[in-house]
């Protein structure tokens with residue numbers, strides 16, 4: 077393995093932090109640049125991961141590879157930052173109909189689902205505070221990462237080691253020459269083997285990778301205080317309710333494809349409260365509301381790889397609404413790709429969109 081190469085990472089959200097840790101695990105040197113998490117969706121995310129796609133009652137893409145790595149990776153990172161942030165928790169699905177109840181039971185008997193769908197159903201009364209008119213079922217193997225605590229822990233460790241530079245890169249002033257990446261006349265990447273952009277939903281403004289197809293999906297979350305609910309699992313029914321301790325719960329989240337900004341809205345709060353009222357039969361009080369933007373790709377797969385014409389520059393992005401599940405596994409692939417040139421999976425290789433680059437070059441030439 078190539079030892080002690082230096083890599084410059086732009087962005088210290090889930091993508092940048094996991095990539096930095098993967099490179100450090102492989103005896104590489106890293107420096108990160110981040111603008112104080114100003115736009116970080118990792119701050120806002122509910123932090124939940126689990127193996128099931130409820131709409132089809134199927135396993136999510138690649139979960140058998142991704143979830144074991146979530147547990148290993150965040151487990152190792154807990155020791156690195158000196159703080160517990162990973163909690164294994166079941167996800168309690170509140171069924172919306174008898175049909176869903178029946179489908180659940182049938183699916184739980186199928187080969188491959190015995191480890192993820194608990195066939196035992198939860199009846200009304202077993203979970204005081206939750207409305208369960210059609211009963212509920214539990215998904216196994218998932219959990220929750222306390223992302224704000226994790227992000228802060230990573231930032232502090234990187235700062236202590238002198239690996240984090242807090243500043244905003246001005247995208248309209250960036251250029252690449254044979255000497256490296258410049259902002260105006262300032263050479264940013266002297267001595268670095270490469271620069272990896274992990275800039276989340278800022279991607280469309282990135283002068284090198286902005287050609288990739290991308291959707292910014294705004295989401296809002298609430299924190300509520302609900303004494304007497306005493307929920308141990310993560311509850312799910314059109315939204316998720318994550319127990320935070322001390323009778324506080326994170327409630328997420330909305331999906332908004334228009335008016336992309338970081339402002340919280342009354343409309344989102346109303347939407348979340350309406351859905352929450354269907355789930356809870358205890359009074360609750362809203363104590364916080366936050367907004368973020370998911371960095372989403374139309375095919376819902378991450379974006380990994382070097383720039384097709386500027387291989388000094390690379391990208392790790394497109395974590396969408398599954399950052400917790402995707403980041404650890406694909407940060408490892410990205411690190412092996414950067415250091416050893418190992419291919420990344422074709423489904424996540426950004427080269428799948430190369431025709432968009434040709435199109436954008438043609439447009440800017442005309």
Ligand SMILES: Cc1cc2nc3c(=O)[nH]c(=O)nc-3n(C[C@H](O)[C@H](O)[C@H](O)COP(=O)(O)OP(=O)(O)OC[C@H]3O[C@@H](n4cnc5c(N)ncnc54)[C@H](O)[C@@H]3O)c2cc1C
Nearest residue numbers: 087089090091117118121122123124245276295368399400
């Ligand atoms: C409401 C909501 C709920 C969510 N819930 C979940 C969930 O339960 N589970 C889950 O797995 N995922 C969830 N997600 C998705 C998750 O948040 C993302 O997949 C993940 O955080 C993306 O990480 P990232 O590192 O790519 O981006 P970010 O977290 O946005 O990090 C990018 C970083 O780059 C920095 N940056 C950008 N541009 C510049 C620049 N020019 N100069 C310097 N720094 C720059 C930013 O400051 C930021 O810190 C949710 C998202 C939202 C919005």
